[in-house]
Amino acid sequence: MNFLFISNADKRDAWRDAMLERFPGSGFYTYPDLDLDKSIIDYAIVWKPPTGELASYPNLKGILSLGAGVDGLLVDSELPRNVPLVRLVDRCLTEGMSEYVLYWALHHHRRFDVYGMWRQDKIWKNLRQIDTRDRKVGILGLGVLGGDAARKLKTFHFDVAGWSRTKKNIDGVTSYFGADQMAAFLARTEILVCLLPLTNDTRGIVDAKLLAGLPEDAVFINCARGDHVVDADLIRALDGGHIRHAVLDVFHTEPLPADNPFWTHPKVTVTQHMASLTVPTSASEWMAENIKLIEAGKPPLNTVDLNRGY
Amino acid sequence: MNFLFISNADKRDAWRDAMLERFPGSGFYTYPDLDLDKSIIDYAIVWKPPTGELASYPNLKGILSLGAGVDGLLVDSELPRNVPLVRLVDRCLTEGMSEYVLYWALHHHRRFDVYGMWRQDKIWKNLRQIDTRDRKVGILGLGVLGGDAARKLKTFHFDVAGWSRTKKNIDGVTSYFGADQMAAFLARTEILVCLLPLTNDTRGIVDAKLLAGLPEDAVFINCARGDHVVDADLIRALDGGHIRHAVLDVFHTEPLPADNPFWTHPKVTVTQHMASLTVPTSASEWMAENIKLIEAGKPPLNTVDLNRGY
Numbered sequence: 003m004n005f006l007f008i009s010n011a012d013k014r015d016a017w018r019d020a021m022l023e024r025f026p027g028s029g030f031y032t033y034p035d036l037d038l039d040k041s042i043i044d045y046a047i048v049w050k051p052p053t054g055e056l057a058s059y060p061n062l063k064g065i066l067s068l069g070a071g072v073d074g075l076l077v078d079s080e081l082p083r084n085v086p087l088v089r090l091v092d093r094c095l096t097e098g099m100s101e102y103v104l105y106w107a108l109h110h111h112r113r114f115d116v117y118g119m120w121r122q123d124k125i126w127k128n129l130r131q132i133d134t135r136d137r138k139v140g141i142l143g144l145g146v147l148g149g150d151a152a153r154k155l156k157t158f159h160f161d162v163a164g165w166s167r168t169k170k171n172i173d174g175v176t177s178y179f180g181a182d183q184m185a186a187f188l189a190r191t192e193i194l195v196c197l198l199p200l201t202n203d204t205r206g207i208v209d210a211k212l213l214a215g216l217p218e219d220a221v222f223i224n225c226a227r228g229d230h231v232v233d234a235d236l237i238r239a240l241d242g243g244h245i246r247h248a249v250l251d252v253f254h255t256e257p258l259p260a261d262n263p264f265w266t267h268p269k270v271t272v273t274q275h276m277a278s279l280t281v282p283t284s285a286s287e288w289m290a291e292n293i294k295l296i297e298a299g300k301p302p303l304n305t306v307d308l309n310r311g312y
Numbered sequence: 313m314n315f316l317f318i319s320n321a322d323k324r325d326a327w328r329d330a331m332l333e334r335f336p337g338s339g340f341y342t343y344p345d346l347d348l349d350k351s352i353i354d355y356a357i358v359w360k361p362p363t364g365e366l367a368s369y370p371n372l373k374g375i376l377s378l379g380a381g382v383d384g385l386l387v388d389s390e391l392p393r394n395v396p397l398v399r400l401v402d403r404c405l406t407e408g409m410s411e412y413v414l415y416w417a418l419h420h421h422r423r424f425d426v427y428g429m430w431r432q433d434k435i436w437k438n439l440r441q442i443d444t445r446d447r448k449v450g451i452l453g454l455g456v457l458g459g460d461a462a463r464k465l466k467t468f469h470f471d472v473a474g475w476s477r478t479k480k481n482i483d484g485v486t487s488y489f490g491a492d493q494m495a496a497f498l499a500r501t502e503i504l505v506c507l508l509p510l511t512n513d514t515r516g517i518v519d520a521k522l523l524a525g526l527p528e529d530a531v532f533i534n535c536a537r538g539d540h541v542v543d544a545d546l547i548r549a550l551d552g553g554h555i556r557h558a559v560l561d562v563f564h565t566e567p568l569p570a571d572n573p574f575w576t577h578p579k580v581t582v583t584q585h586m587a588s589l590t591v592p593t594s595a596s597e598w599m600a601e602n603i604k605l606i607e608a609g610k611p612p613l614n615t616v617d618l619n620r621g622y
Contacts, residue, residue: 098422098441101468105418108411112586121582124575126567131408131589157467158411257436265434272431276422279441 003293004029004042006059009049012068013282017047020286025293045293050074057082064088064296066289068280070095070147071227072306073200087306088292092285096150098278102225103141103151103195106249106271107160110193110221111137115247134159140191142207143198143226144170144177145312146304151197163187167203188215193223200227201311210235219246225277228253233264240269251277313603314339314352316369319359322378323592327357330596335603355603360384367392374398374606376599378590380405380457381537382616383510397616398602402595406460408588412535413451413461413505416559416581417470420503420531421447425557444469450501452517453508453536454480454487455622456614461507473497477513498525503533510537511621520545529556535587538563543574550579561587 003025007014018030031038033055043059049068056065057080065087067075072089075081109115113129120127139155141148144164152175155162163176165187170177178187188194194216198204208224209232216222222245224231233254239245250264251273264270292302306312313335317324328340341348343365353369359378366375367390375397377385382399385391419425423439430437449465451458454474462485465472473486475497480487488497498504504526508514518534519542526532532555534541543564549555560574561583574580602612616622 094441094443097444097469101418101422101444104468105415105422105424108415108418112408112411112415114415114583117583117586120584121575124568124570126584128584128586128589131404131586131591133404133591133594134407134411154467157464158414159407258434260434265431273424273427274430274436274438276427276438276441279438281441281443284443 003044004031006031006033006038006043006046007048008033008046008051008055009068011049012280016282017286020282021047021289024286024290045289047289048075051078053078054080056080056085064293064302066090066292067306068285070280071199072312073227073229076306076308076311081308083308086296086302087308088289088302089304089306089312090280090285091146091288091304092280093288094281094284095278096146099147099197099225100151100154102251102273102277103197103223104154104158106223107139107155107193107195108158109249110247111160135161137161137192138163138190139193139195140165140187142166142194142196144172144175145197145199148195148197151195163190184212185215188212189217191216191220193221196222196224196226196230198226198230199312200229203311205229206232208232208236210238213239213245216245218244221245221247221249223249225251228256237263237267240267245269247271249273251275313354314341316341316343316348316353316356317358318343318356318361318365319378321359322590326592327596330592331357331599334596334600357599358385361388363388364390366390366395374603374612376400376602377616378595381509382622383537383539386616386618386621391618393618396606396612397618398599398612399614399616399622400590400595401456401598401614402590404591404594405588406456409457409507409535410461410464412561412583412587413507413533414464414468416533417449417465417503417505418468419559420557421470445471447471447502448473448500449503449505450475450497452476452504452506454482454485455507455509458505458507461505473500494522495525498522499527501526501530503531506532506534506536506540508536508540509622510539513621515539516542518542518546520548523549523555526555528554531555531557531559533559535561538566547573547577550577555579557581559583561585 005021014032040059041061045064046056047066062085065085067090070090138161141152141164144166148164149172152162152164152172156174165178169179208230247269249271252275256275264272295302315331324342350369351371355374356366357376372395375395377400380400448471451462451474454476458474459482462472462474462482466484475488479489518540557579559581562585566585574582605612
């Protein structure tokens with residue numbers, strides 16, 4: 003079996019080691035490779051391939067995304083449509099994302115920001131402790147990542163709701179769905195977490211209108227994609243005081259340029275797209291499972307619906 | 313029914329409202345009250361009473377602690393030994409403590425301290441993401457609070473162990489117990505959380521020897537009592553580099569005096585004894601339940617063993 007690896011954001015050597023351990027004796031080739039006979043490639047393991055590149059491998063049996071979101075692949079207008087495109091579902095990636103969400107939800111729920119400022123001035127004071135049952139967290143996107151975060155928030159008894167394209171059933175989590183129910187979802191949400199896939203429908207979804215629909219003093223956490231947010235609208239909502247704070251892990255341009263105002267905005271916490279990382283040792287297990295299904299003539303798990311975009 | 317309230321750390325009015333709602337028509341008296349006929353008091357709701365004070369109420373049927381720890385009561389050498397002393401178990405207190413433990417465990421597990429420093433310098437960089445299964449958290453004390461924290465850490469798949477006086481059975485949590493097993497418990501613990509009761513056996517337990525038993529680069533979180541720690545030993549272990557960081561919520565003297573070195577030590581995070589607070593509306597439910605048991609001639613729940621000290 004021969005693998006092609008295309009990514010400048012993932013660790014090539016770690017992936018080669020992980021895949022060759024699972025498929026001993028296979029070939030592992032890295033783009034660009036001018037000497038490569040493209041007809042020998044069976045599976046492409048990719049993140050943001052150059053436009054048209056994947057179309058040039060005539061015997062491709064599967065395209066395996068290195069990320070949970072496939073927006074970096076779908077921008078390739080020549081992406082082969084007859085080859086299954088598989089989204090990554092990585093235990094470590096999912097769990098890491100929930101760690102990030104819980105950490106920042108607890109940070110703002112318990113006001114560690116306020117206690118931290120008091121610490122600077124050696125102020126010894128307490129705030130009233132709020133029961134998590136009275137704290138409303140809302141998750142945009144209740145897929146693999148949003149669903150796991152919702153369940154973990156529930157173990158802390160937060161009042162959790164989610165919004166998604168279609169209705170979801172998660173124990174104890176209120177499911178809002180479709181454009182009609184967005185306003186009701188926003189109106190009850192004090193801490194908003196974005197874990198949506200990036201599609202034509204969700205690009206720029208976090209705009210002035212959406213932010214205005216949140217209650218006064220709401221907190222926004224984005225660990226999906228920078229393109230979900232209209233930055234100027236977010237900054238205006240923060241400066242105007244309607245949104246108390248934003249925690250941003252993803253940006254239109256990454257690495258975030260040094261002159262981007264988010265770095266130093268007093269109401270923004272920037273993290274370095276570290277909310278959750280793909281871990282080759284665990285993620286390769288998922289890829290191996292899907293390759294075995296394809297080799298057995300069966301449909302792989304979590305195939306991307308190219309029309310839906312995720 | 314007549315209640316006596318003794319505390320300068322709890323909100324008197326909130327407690328009066330909560331207790332009178334549960335026992336309408338009762339009397340609620342606050343120490344000191346020079347006009348009070350002490351023989352009418354049935355139940356004392358207390359935190360750190362003056363020595364001998366409780367002994368002067370001849371018809372006391374129960375002493376209800378305002379804190380989960382009763383060390384502030386047991387220092388009263390004249391504490392009536394024939395009246396049941398009930399430790400507080402408050403849902404909100406327990407859950408708030410677990411929120412604090414999870415927040416700081418995630419903080420150090422995911423190295424938000426490092427990412428925060430990088431943010432100051434606009435550095436865009438990632439650390440390798442560690443699976444929680446490979447992160448060893450150890451809890452000193454597996455009672456109501458330690459047990460709940462252990463269970464919540466397990467939902468994030470941390471490798472959790474606890475140390476206590478006697479063996480405990482919590483699903484998936486390794487139980488070390490007794491002096492003999494302390495060394496083995498410490499040797500495997502990267503993040504140490506103290507949730508012990510303060511007794512003669514545990515006073516000063518976190519000393520140079522205990523800290524030296526932890527692996528290099530360990531993190532220490534204290535949300536029990538300041539007196540569990542030998543401060544000079546902790547500072548030496550931090551300065552020497554063996555302990556990476558300490559998160560301290562409790563101190564020998566509270567409020568923490570402005571000249572205490574913990575406030576500004578670069579390897580210490582001080583919080584203002586806010587890890588978890590007693591919430592009168594939920595805690596009064598526990599008290600009411602115990603009062604009803606005593607009134608019915610039954611033993612109350614979570615009575616303190618005066619010899620054991622908790």
